[in-house]
Amino acid sequence: MRWETHLHTKEGSACASASAAEMAKTCKEAGYDGMFVTDHFYHGNTCVDRDLPWEEWARQFSLGYYHAKEIGDRIGLRVCFGWEYSWDGNDFLTYGLSPQWLAAHPETVRVTPYEYLKLIREAGGCIVHAHPFRQEWYVKMIKLLPDLVDAVEVYNGGNHEDVYNDRALWYAESFGMKQTSGSDTHWSGVFTGGILTDCEMNSTEDYGGIIRSGGITGLIRAGKDCPF
Ligand SMILES: [Zn+2]
Ligand SMILES: [Zn+2]
Secondary structure: OEEEOOEOOOOOEOOOOOOHHHHHHHHHHOOOOEEEEEEEOOOOOEOOOOOOOHHHHHHHHOHHHHHHHHHHHHHOOEEEEEEEEEEOOEEEEEEOOOHHHHHOOHHHHOOOHHHHHHHHHHOOOEEEEEOOOOOOOOOOOOOOOHHHOOEEEEEEOOOOOHHHHHHHHHHHHHHOOEEEEEOOEOOOOOOOOEEEEOOOOOOHHHHHHHHHOOOEEEEEEOOEEEEO
16 A cells, blocks of 8 residues: 655645645545645644644644545545644654544643653654754754654655755664655645555554554655565
């Protein structure tokens, strides 16, 4: 199966221009079997009003996922929930936990980033360090936490320099970490990354086990399927 692992919608991300419905349609057209919606989280570039009470914030933040899933169910594209946690420009893709779990856990935005990474994994979720070597104005410091993440995103379609992906691969290889890839698309029709799996994935809860057991059998890089 081909899965998109890193994607933004205008329902949840201030920097995205495509609706979740458009994303689901174009992702299917691009030949994917499934996609994760990973909008920018509370301390990142979310478009959901941070003054809302937590449960309402979490409900509105999850709308990109629900809207994409509605279309996905109709056209035969699996849609799973995730989000992209931001720590001063360092981004940690978070999977394996449901919108209901998020609504019940307001402490996710109160604890320190270090505590956050531990909390998510203790709750059964998993963390992928997104584009760890990207250098942009909003990245204040490159931070590496190999013991607190489950995998490294070694290809990111939003990186402006190839060397950022090359360095991420070097990082994953030198620490013996699992590897993922994602388009980081904010506009419909542009899908360049993703993962290949030889097993079924039906919900976000399945992804951590697939990563840890070696169920990712290849990566999509610059639109090309590259088996390991
Ligand atoms: Zn963005
Ligand atoms: Zn992103």
